[in-house]
Amino acid sequence: MTARTSTESARDIPEATVARLPVYLRALTTLSEAGTGTCSSEALAAAAGVNSAKLRKDLSYLGSYGTRGVGYDVDYLRYQIAREIGVTQDWPVVIVGIGNLGHALANYSGFRSRGFRTVALLDADPARHGEMVAGIEVQPFDDLESIVAEHGVAIGVIATPAVAAQAVADRMVACGITSILNFAAGVLSVPAGVDVRKVDLSVELQVLAYHEQRKAQGELA
Amino acid sequence: MTARTSTESARDIPEATVARLPVYLRALTTLSEAGTGTCSSEALAAAAGVNSAKLRKDLSYLGSYGTRGVGYDVDYLRYQIAREIGVTQDWPVVIVGIGNLGHALANYSGFRSRGFRTVALLDADPARHGEMVAGIEVQPFDDLESIVAEHGVAIGVIATPAVAAQAVADRMVACGITSILNFAAGVLSVPAGVDVRKVDLSVELQVLAYHEQRKAQGELA
DNA sequence: TCCGTTTTGTTCTCCCGTTCACAAACTCCT
DNA sequence: AGGAGTTTGTGAACGGGAGAACAAAACGGA
Ligand SMILES: NC(=O)c1ccc[n+]([C@@H]2O[C@H](COP(=O)([O-])OP(=O)(O)OC[C@H]3O[C@@H](n4cnc5c(N)ncnc54)[C@H](O)[C@@H]3O)[C@@H](O)[C@H]2O)c1
Ligand SMILES: NC(=O)c1ccc[n+]([C@@H]2O[C@H](COP(=O)([O-])OP(=O)(O)OC[C@H]3O[C@@H](n4cnc5c(N)ncnc54)[C@H](O)[C@@H]3O)[C@@H](O)[C@H]2O)c1
Numbered sequence: 262m263t264a265r266t267s268t269e270s271a272r273d274i275p276e277a278t279v280a281r282l283p284v285y286l287r288a289l290t291t292l293s294e295a296g297t298g299t300c301s302s303e304a305l306a307a308a309a310g311v312n313s314a315k316l317r318k319d320l321s322y323l324g325s326y327g328t329r330g331v332g333y334d335v336d337y338l339r340y341q342i343a344r345e346i347g348v349t350q351d352w353p354v355v356i357v358g359i360g361n362l363g364h365a366l367a368n369y370s371g372f373r374s375r376g377f378r379t380v381a382l383l384d385a386d387p388a389r390h391g392e393m394v395a396g397i398e399v400q401p402f403d404d405l406e407s408i409v410a411e412h413g414v415a416i417g418v419i420a421t422p423a424v425a426a427q428a429v430a431d432r433m434v435a436c437g438i439t440s441i442l443n444f445a446a447g448v449l450s451v452p453a454g455v456d457v458r459k460v461d462l463s464v465e466l467q468v469l470a471y472h473e474q475r476k477a478q479g480e481l482a
Numbered sequence: 483m484t485a486r487t488s489t490e491s492a493r494d495i496p497e498a499t500v501a502r503l504p505v506y507l508r509a510l511t512t513l514s515e516a517g518t519g520t521c522s523s524e525a526l527a528a529a530a531g532v533n534s535a536k537l538r539k540d541l542s543y544l545g546s547y548g549t550r551g552v553g554y555d556v557d558y559l560r561y562q563i564a565r566e567i568g569v570t571q572d573w574p575v576v577i578v579g580i581g582n583l584g585h586a587l588a589n590y591s592g593f594r595s596r597g598f599r600t601v602a603l604l605d606a607d608p609a610r611h612g613e614m615v616a617g618i619e620v621q622p623f624d625d626l627e628s629i630v631a632e633h634g635v636a637i638g639v640i641a642t643p644a645v646a647a648q649a650v651a652d653r654m655v656a657c658g659i660t661s662i663l664n665f666a667a668g669v670l671s672v673p674a675g676v677d678v679r680k681v682d683l684s685v686e687l688q689v690l691a692y693h694e695q696r697k698a699q700g701e702l703a
Numbered sequence: 704t705c706c707g708t709t710t711t712g713t714t715c716t717c718c719c720g721t722t723c724a725c726a727a728a729c730t731c732c733t
Numbered sequence: 734a735g736g737a738g739t740t741t742g743t744g745a746a747c748g749g750g751a752g753a754a755c756a757a758a759a760c761g762g763a
Contacts, residue, residue, distance in 0.1 A: 274692075277720060283688040287667060301740065310669035314722055321742055329741040330729035346688050347695030354687070361589045365582040366683075371667070375684045376691065415694050416687065439697060440690040442683075446508060446592065448531035456693045458686045462587075462663075463596045465679045466575070466637065467504040467567050469661040470597065471495075472677045473636050474568030476660060498750060522710065535752055542712055550711040551759040 274345075278319045282342050284309045285316070289339040301332040348376030353412040355438075357429050358421030359384045359392075359399050362444055366420060367394045380412045385425070402429075406436045416440045423447045430457075495566075499540045503563050505530045506537070510560040522553040569597030574633040576659075578650050579642030580605045580613075580620050583665055587641060588615045601633045606646070623650075627657045637661045644668045651678075 274282075288308040292300055302320075306313035320326065320338070323345050327333045343349050356366055359382045366372075367382055382394055385402045392399045400408070408414065417438040419426050426445035433441060440456045443449055449457050495503075509529040513521055523541075527534035541547065541559070544566050548554045564570050577587055580603045587593075588603055603615055606623045613620045621629070629635065638659040640647050647666035654662060661677045664670055670678050 275720075279689055279692050280685065282692070283682075283685040286688070287684070288669075291668070302742095303740085308669070312722070314724090315720085317740095317742065318721085325742070327741055328729065329727070330731095330739050332740070345692070347691045348688060352687075352691050352694070361586040365586040368582045369683070371684050372687065375688065377687055416690055440694050442686055442690060447512070448509075448529070454697070456690055458690060460681060460683070460686060461504075462590070462681070463508070463592050464501065464504040465663055465681060466573075466593070466598055467507070467569055467596065468500055469637055469663060469677055469679060470568045470573050471500050471503070471566070473573070473661050476675070496750075524710085533752065535754090536750090538711065539713080539751090546712070548711055549759065550757070551709045551761095553710070 274322045278322055279346075281309070281311065281315075281319055282346055284311075285319070286339060286342045286346065286348075289335055289342070293335050293339060297335050299332050300335055302327070305333065343376070346376075350376070351378045352376060352416055353378050353380040353414045354416045354418060355379070355381045355383060355405070355408060355414050356418045356420060357383045357402060357405070357433075358419060358425070358445075359389055359394060360420065363420040364394055366418060367397065377416075380414060381408045383408075385421075402432075405432055409433075409436045409438060414438060416442070419443045419445055419449075421445055495543045499543055500567075502530070502532065502536075502540055503567055505532075506540070507560065507563045507567065507569075510556055510563070514556050514560060518556050520553050521556055523548070526554065564597070567597075571597070572599045573597060573637055574599050574601040574635045575637045575639060576600070576602045576604060576626070576629060576635050577639045577641060578604045578623060578626070578654075579640060579646070579666075580610055580615060581641065584641040585615055587639060588618065598637070601635060602629045604629075606642075623653075626653055630654075630657045630659060635659060637663070640664045640666055640670075642666060 285305065288305060292308065302313045302317045306316040309316065323341055326338050326341050354372070354377050356363055356379060359367065363382065363384070367379060372379060379397060381404070382397050382399045383402045383405055384390070384399050387401070389399050390401055415438060417433045417440070419429050419441060421429055423445040426443060426447060427449060430441055430443070430449045430451060434451055434455055439454060441449065441451070443457055443459045446461060446463070451457055506526065509526060513526070513529060523534045523538045527537040530537065544562055547559050547562050575593070575598050577584055577600060580588065584603065584605070588600060593600060600618060602625070603618050603620045604623045604626055605611070605620050608622070610620045611622055636659060638654045638661070640650050640662060642650055644666040647664060647668060648670060651662055651664070651670045651672060655672055655676055660675060662670065662672070664678055664680045667682060667684070672678055
C-alpha cells in the first residue's frame, strides 16, 4: 500500500497504528467538545470502537502521555496525536474530476476542519470550467502544474473516470505530488516514494454481499 | 470489523482474501472485455496489483480452477469468483441521506453493473421528498420499513450526518437489514450478526498526511 | 513415448498485529 | 504515612497473513 524510500526517522509507528490514530483523534475531539477533561484508555477505546489494550499500545508508540491511575488529558493527547499525524498545519489539496463525486468532496466540510484545505478543483471538460463549487471555481486540468507549484501541494485527489486515472496520476507525480487519494477503479502505478490510497465502494459492498450470502446459507442448514 | 455468529459453512475464506476477490473480479472483467481468453496468475496479479503467490493462494481457497502450465480461463474464473462473492444475483440496496454524497452514490453507475440495485433513496428532510435522482424518487425515511419488507433488502447505505447515523442504523437493524455501509464519522454499535463497513475519507487523508510529514522530515535530515 | 517448459497448488517460514496479563505508578482516603 | 483502589505501559503468547520456494501437473515438440 505505502512505499517507504527515505531514511526512517526517529520513531517508527506501525502502519496499522497510523490508520487508527485519526480515529482516536476524532473520538478525542468529540470528548473535548462534550467538556471532558480526562479520560481512561477504557473510555477512549469504547468511543473509538477498539480494544483498550490495543489503544494503549498504539499510544505508547507516540510516547508516555498518560498518567497511571488517572488516564489521559483529552486536549493534551489530542494535540500530541494531531502533531504526530501532521495535521496541526494545513495541507493544501487539489481535487481532479469534478463530476458527481468531485462535487460531493468539494462540498464536504469535514476536510477543512481536519487539517486539509482544497486549493483547486480541476476538470478536463471545458463545459465545467468557471462553475463555482463550494466557493471555489472549477479550473482547467492543464492549470495543475502552476497551481501545485504556487501552493506547494503534496496531496492530490483523483475523482475522474477510471480510464483517465492513470494519466492524471502521472501528471500529478510529474509536477511533485507525492500522495494520492484515488476513487477511480483499477490499479495506479506510481514510482517508489509516492503513496497511493484507494477508496473503492464496489469492493466494500461486495465484501458485505459475501457475508450476507454466507448468512443466508447458514440459515438453510 | 465483521461479526460472525451463524455456523460456519463449508469453506472458510480468510477475511483478507475476501477483500481482494472483488479486485480480482474487476481485473478479470477488464481482461475479458479486452478479449483475453486465458491468463496466468502472474498476468492477473499484475492487473490486480498484488503478488502472484498471494493471488494463487487466494484462488486456491475457492477450489482448483486453473490448469497447470496454462493458467486460468478468464470467463470461467470470473464466474466462479462472482458466485463465491454472491454477485451473480442482484442485491437490493437502500441509500439513506440524499445530500451531497447520497446524490453521488445514487448517480454512481458502478453499483448496478456490479451486482447491486438501488431500490430506494430515503431522506428525513421533507424538502427533498419527490426529487428525482438517477431516475429514482426520494422518499421519506419513514418508508424504510415497508420498502425493506417489500424488496427483501439486506444491505443499507448510510450517508447522513454523523449525529443521525446511529439512529438510522438502529432503524435499519430493527427492520431486518444485516449489512451496513457507513459513510458517517464515528462508531456504529450494532448487534452481533450485523456487519458494518465504514468508509472514512478523513482517515485516508490523514494517513497520507502522516507519511507526507515523514517524507518532509527525512529530507531535512 | 519421452523430455523440456510452463504454470499451478501448496508447504514452510517469517513477520506483523492482536490480545492477555501484570508490574509499576499514581490518587485518594484514613 | 500507609494501604486500598485505579489505570497505564509493556512483556509475552498467540494467530493470521505475506512471500519464497518447490513439487505436481499439464502441454508441446521431437
Ligand atoms: N459517484 C460515486 O458515488 C462513486 C462511487 C465510487 C467510485 N466512483 C468513481 O469515482 C470516479 C468519478 O465518479 P463520478 O460519478 O464523479 O463520475 P463523473 O463522470 O460524474 O465525473 C468525472 C469527472 O471527471 C472529469 N474528467 C474526465 N477525464 C478527465 C481528465 N483526464 N482529467 C480531468 N478530469 C477529467 C469529467 O469531465 C467529469 O467531470 C469514477 O472513477 C467512479 O468510478 C464514484
Ligand atoms: N460529501 C462528502 O464527500 C463526504 C465525504 C466523507 C464523508 N462524508 C460523510 O457523509 C455524510 C453525508 O455527507 P453529505 O455531504 O452528503 O451531507 P449532507 O448534509 O449534504 O447530506 C445529509 C443528508 O442526510 C439527511 N438526513 C439528516 N438526518 C437524517 C435522518 N435522521 N434520516 C435520514 N436522512 C437524514 C439530510 O436531510 C441530508 O439530505 C456525513 O456524515 C459526512 O460526514 C461526506
